[in-house]
Amino acid sequence: MHKDIAKELLPLAGGKENIINITHCTTRLRFEVRDETKIDIAAIENMQSVQGTFFRYGLFQIIFGAGIVNKIYKEVIQLCQEDQTEQPIASNHEMNVITRFAKTLSDIxxxxxxxxxxxxxxxxxxxxxxxxxxxxxxxxxxxxxxxxxxxxxxxxxxxxxxxxxxxxxxxxxxxxxxxxxxxxxxxxxxxxxxxxxxxxxxxxxxxxxxxxxxxxxxxxxxxxxxxxxxxxxxxxxxxxxxxxxxxxxxxxxxxxxxxxxxxxxxxxxxxxxxTFLLDFVYQYAGTAAGFLFGGLYSLIVLSGLHHSFYVFEASLLADPKIGVNFLLPIWSMANVAQGGAGLAVFFKTKNANLKRISIPASLSAFLGIIEPIVFGVNLKLVRPFIGASIGGALGGAYVAAMHVVSNSYGLTGIPMISIILPLGVTNFVHYMIGFSIAAVSAFIATLILGFKEEKE
Known part of the structure; x- marks a missing residue:
């Protein structure tokens, strides 16, 4: 199955002679190519296993989802290396210092x-x-x-x-x-x-x-x-x-x-x-900070730099005076809101392809993986992404105001309950209320804002 996907995908990407470098992350396959015009984007997006495509840092990225992308990556690499002595070269696109620093942390x-x-x-x-x-x-x-x-x-x-x-x-x-x-x-x-x-x-x-x-x-x-x-x-x-x-x-x-x-x-x-600065902001401007960060977090996800936040979260947990993670519940609200907006797209759209993608992608967002719904649905339609930002802001403000915290990092959405509940039933209840606020408000905001239908 995965080999068949790789065989179908490679020619649509311009063939192995057009590929300079291939990498992958949790959900996406990333191509650096010599000529972007040789990529048949429409045909790739129509592949049954593909949940969306986009360009970032000069890389063509295809969303397959967690658990499958690494298997397709191995098959594509194997096809590229057949009858090929020249090794792919590393990407070296110019970035500003801050972006390069954050991307390095993310890649680590x-x-x-x-x-x-x-x-x-x-x-x-x-x-x-x-x-x-x-x-x-x-x-x-x-x-x-x-x-x-x-x-x-x-x-x-x-x-x-x-x-x-x-x-x-x-x-x-x-x-x-x-x-x-x-x-x-x-x-x-x-x-x-x-x-x-x-x-x-x-x-x-x-x-x-x-x-x-x-x-x-x-x-x-x-x-x-x-x-x-x-x-x-x-x-x-x-x-x-x-x-x-x-x-x-x-x-x-x-x-x-x-x-x-x-x-x-x-x-x-x-x-x-x-940790002192983060704790100071959280203690004295928590609700406002939760609203701001919950609304803007998805924009950071677009850059792929959100993984660099683990540095701050680990610092909070390692600090004996704090010992909890109050940032992750805010990020979780932003992710959940993307799922809520995706469900609104499912109920409102008449596009069969969008309906096919939006349900599993929304469920994936509720489980903490948001790339499929963000890049495959919400960002393409623009207004659902805005609706999700509204939901993330409201949910983030609530969990910050109620001082919802976790005892670890790396989990959002429904799986995050496992690192929320051990810190108390009240903590869990407020998390679920925030979860509901984020998802429902994003759903309603997306229905109100509407979106322009894609053509079949």
Whole structure:
């Protein structure tokens, strides 16, 4: 099936000679092509498995949905590599500094999302078990689930170190080692700061606290960035015959020292500033901020940069003074609203193709994956996207006003209930009210605004 889709798709994209590079994310296949005029967009959109197409950053992107896009990607890659010795080259489209920075963060976190989602769901399951007393809190099974759920967050710097090193063009396994250094068992876990004080090393006239960085993001990002620069410099200086031994040795030693003495403390300071500012805005302008962010979040999704927000969410969870995520419920309202607007399109449109796409795409949005409904339906018709923004703003304002929070990140929509409910029934009730406000108001706003019908 997937091979047949790839065979049908490749000629419509201009053939493999027209393709420079192919990548994919959770729901989309991305083509960088030599000649955009050779792409038969109409024919691609009429393919039964395609949920929509669009251009971004000079890339032609096709929405297939989660669970299928990676399989089609493998088949397309295999077809492209047949009788082809030239490897695809990487995309190098010009972007401004802020966009490039945010996109880099996004590309680092996208591969890690499945691990974060799995851990978040496990945390939610544990929370519901405790809330409803399904089994004894001293059950060995519950202890085992707790190990499963916390592992991804404990080794998060290792996961980020691996992914970031790949993104920065350096050895990903060395990047993982740097993450391991920052989470070494001899370093005090930051969650223990309230009851314990980290030991201090006296090294070269410096006082180095043996502080760990489990569950944090910024320290490992800065450390691996420095590591990549050191590694690239050494590759220019060290002969090829010695690079396998000398480069990793020096890189780990120098980067590890810098990570524990400079980057870790500096990143912790930066993280505290970020969380302080976010908490200040949330406490004193929460409703207004929820309205603004809930309304504008979908615009950020259009750029694909929303994954970079994991840095801020992880900082909130890692901060002992906060320890919860109050941003994610706002993002969730924006996603749910897109589903509500999509349902309005289904009931109002007479276009059979739109009806076929809008129902599964809307349900996907309620489950936290919004690219199909955004790019396949709402954005094309424009006014449903505006209706969804209205719903997201109203829902975001409500959950911010009611101080709805989660104990993880990576989940929105219905699956997010699992990381909402463990923080209290009241928290859950207000989340569901916000959910309803976002979906229903987006549905009504879209019906009122209307939209221009697409031709069959």
């Amino acid at each position: 976190f996208v591969p890690i999302i499945p691990a974060i989602v799995a851990s978040g769901l496990l945390m939610g399951l544990i929370g519901m078990i405790k809330v409803f007393n399904w089994i004894s809190p001293h059950s060995p099974f519950l202890n085992m689930l707790d190990i499963f759920s916390s592992s991804a967050f404990i080794i998060l710097p290792i996961l980020v170190g691996f992914s970031a090193a790949k993104q920065f063009g350096s050895n990903p396994f060395v990047g993982a080692v740097i993450g391991g250094i920052l989470t070494h068992p001899d370093l005090l876990d930051p969650s223990m700061l309230g009851s314990q004080t980290p030991e201090t090393l006296h090294l070269f006239g410096m006082h180095v606290p043996l502080m760990g960085y489990q569950g944090t993001i910024i320290p490992i990002l800065l450390s691996v960035y420095i590591m990549s620069k050191i590694e690239k410099l050494l590759k220019k200086l060290i002969p090829d015959s010695l690079d396998l031994v000398i480069i990793p040795f020096i890189t780990v030693m120098v980067t590890g020292f810098i990570a524990l003495t400079v980057m870790g403390p500096a990143a912790t300071f930066i993280g505290h500033i970020i």
